[in-house]
Amino acid sequence: MGQNLNKETIAIITTVSNMxxxxxTVAFFPVNIKLFVIDGSDGLFGLNSIKFMFKKLRSKKIKWIIMADEDVIFMNTGSIFSIIKEMEEKKYGVAGIRDGGILSWxxxxxxxxxxxxxxxxxxxxNxxxxxxxxxxxxxxxxxxxxxxLEDLKFNYSTSSLFENYYCFFIWLRRKNISFKFLNATTSGFENDLETTTVFGLNTDIVLYHTWYARTYGIDTKNTDRINEVIKKGVFLKEFNERKIIYLKNHSFSIKKKLKKFYNRVSNFFFK
Known part of the structure; x- marks a missing residue:
């Protein structure tokens, strides 16, 4: 399917709130491509993360960006590159999972x-x-x-604006960017109704997404559940051997602290 991909122009980025x-999980991320980590410990995620990503990476020579949460456990990184090859051949600009109709919840x-x-x-x-x-x-x-949408098995809402990042994808659709929708299911783990199995072009399992990363190490039930999924992962490389490029939005942190201070002062004087 076309020429081999130039992996020097492919990068993966994740916003991490739970180091x-x-x-x-980083031990299962694709190797030999750039890995950017946005510090999300101060609450930067969603739309703010997307905006910050473009701000920091716009000048980089990157053709393809793989966005993945820190609670993603990759199973078959080769399948990711197969997806990118098809995107390149068929001129898709976005690939991912529909946010409705795919998962029961x-x-x-x-x-x-x-x-x-x-x-x-x-x-x-860009x-x-x-x-x-x-x-x-x-x-x-x-x-x-x-x-x-007749093939969708579960409920959905075509009028939903539930997530703040929806505007980004709505805008891309209005810019005539083609979307490649991947299949997924939550039936892969016994007694685990949250973990999502994502498939590649065929029936290959690309990854598991456990959800609820922020609760890891805090909530025992979710921590144990996520650890069971991690055991299924395909170990690729030690954390300390990774070439990770860390990105920190200092202005976001400052604005958040100023907002908290303002709210405290307002509550003191106007309560």
Whole structure:
């Protein structure tokens, strides 16, 4: 399927709020590609993470960005590159999981992606990226996205604006960026109704997504559940051997602290 991929132009990025968990799951991340880690310990995630990603990486020579949460355990990294090859051949700009209709407990918008695992044609999107423009697209138009959703097994809401990052993907669709939707299920683990199994182009298992990363090491039930999934992972490389590029949004942290201070002062004087 086309020429071999130039892995020097592929990068993976994750926003980490739980470093204890990430130090375990990073051992299953693809090797020999750039790995960027955004510090999410101060609450930076979702839309803010996407905006910060473009701010820091826009000048980099990156063709493909793989977005993955820290609670993702990769099983077959070769399948990721097969997906990218198909995206390149068929001109897809985004690949990922529908945020509705795929999982029994996730009945959000099926036209949009949940970026716990998402592949972007970063070079193409970067060529017209405009933060001020895309944040204005946090609205939906009835019947705007004409897709057949009859094969979806579970509930969904085509009018959902549940996530703050939806505006980014709505904007991409309105820019005529083609989406490649991957299959997924939650039936892979006994007594585990949360962990999501994501499939590649065929029936290959690409990864498991455990969800609830922030509870790891805090909530015993979720910690034990996630540890069971980690045992299934394909160990690739020691954490300390990874070439990790850390990214910190210092202005976000300062603004958050100032907001907390302002709220405390306001509550003191106006309670």
């Amino acid at each position: 204890e968990l990430f130090k375990k 996730r009945g959000k918008n099926p036209y949009l992606i949940n970026p716990f695992f998402c592949i972007l044609d970063f070079e193409k999107i 060529s017209f990226y405009d933060e001020k423009e895309f944040i204005k697209h946090n609205y939906l138009v009835e019947n705007e996205f004409n897709e057949n």
